[in-house]
Amino acid sequence: MTVKTGDIVGRLSYKCDLLFRVLTISNDVVTLVGEEMRLLADAPMADLKVMTLKEREEDKNKVKEQEEASYRLFRQDAKLMKRRQDYQTHAGYEETSHFFELRGRVLHLDGDANYLNRCTDIYNKLGVPVYGVHLAEKEMPSQLASLLKMVQPDILVVTGHDAYSKAKGNRNDLKAYRHTKYFAECVRIARDHTKDLDRLLIFAGACQSHFETLIRAGANFASSPDRVNIHALDPVYIASKLSRTSFSDTVNLWDIIRNTITGQKGLGGIETKGSMRLGLPYKEEYEDEIDPS
Secondary structure: OOOOOOOOEEEHHHHHOOOEEEEEOOEEEEHHHEEEEEEEEEEEEEEEEEEOOHHHHHHHHHOOOOOHHHHHHHHHHHHHHHHHHHHHHOOOOOOOOOEEEEEEOOOEOOHHHHHHHHHHHHHHHOOOOOEEEEEEEHHHHHHHHHHHHHOOOOEEEEEEEEEEHHHHHHOHHHHHHHOOOHHHHHHHHHHOOOOOOOOOOOEEEOOOOOHHHHHOOOOOOOOOOOOOOOOOHHHHHHHHHHOOOOOOEEHHHHHHHHHHOOOOOOOOEEEEEEEEEEEOOOHHHHHOOOOOO
8 A cells, every 4th residue: 555645654563553644755764753642753664554544543532532531630630729729719708709810821832733733722621821833843942032032931832743763872862862952952942031940831842852851951841751652732731730730839740740641651840830820809801811710
């Protein structure tokens, strides 16, 4: 079966464990991007199988179950936070007032336009203000400073595709990673803009990224501690948790990681405060401008 740009394929040598989109074809070498995982890979044409519609649907349903489970965990967590905020805000007062939330604003840079659209949909479902930008990973460092100045975000997400290649070096050699160096450069630029780790919260990385480099550069959260693949939506859940957690509270590291699809093998971070602020009083005429609790 002929493989064409845009086809959904699996790698026979990996028993078609992950589905990929065909990005480019050069002679017999095909560049692939993960359909659900933020992975960039090369493969020989002979190693690829074009997946049938039935096979794609089966994989989609399996992934959908994982995404829905993660979403439910996040919503449960959000309800618990809301009840705690209600108690803390109203404690000691006979008259209760409705308060509003100013949630942290996210600037999300993504190397994959399809992933960006999916991420933006989830941000909107979760009530998180976001400004999304699609940029090739190599272009991100040159554009970031102007975007930070324009958007003035509370949270920065720098993600896309990455991969580690044993053939290019050991696990600590940045030359063996496709895009980690660009993500790390973005983190350093962002930290020059805002040095305080609790004033600008940063997530950086994609599949198999060099976690330690990104944390040392100044990221609050990053991938991938065990050099495993991460799900396309994992950065959203981390950024959303930070956006909806009070600036006076430190995010529980385990809580924020367990709500993701990939978990602690693919994601990690440091102690970080949230970016949401409560306000009083809430008025109905403000509904289009701020998020009521």
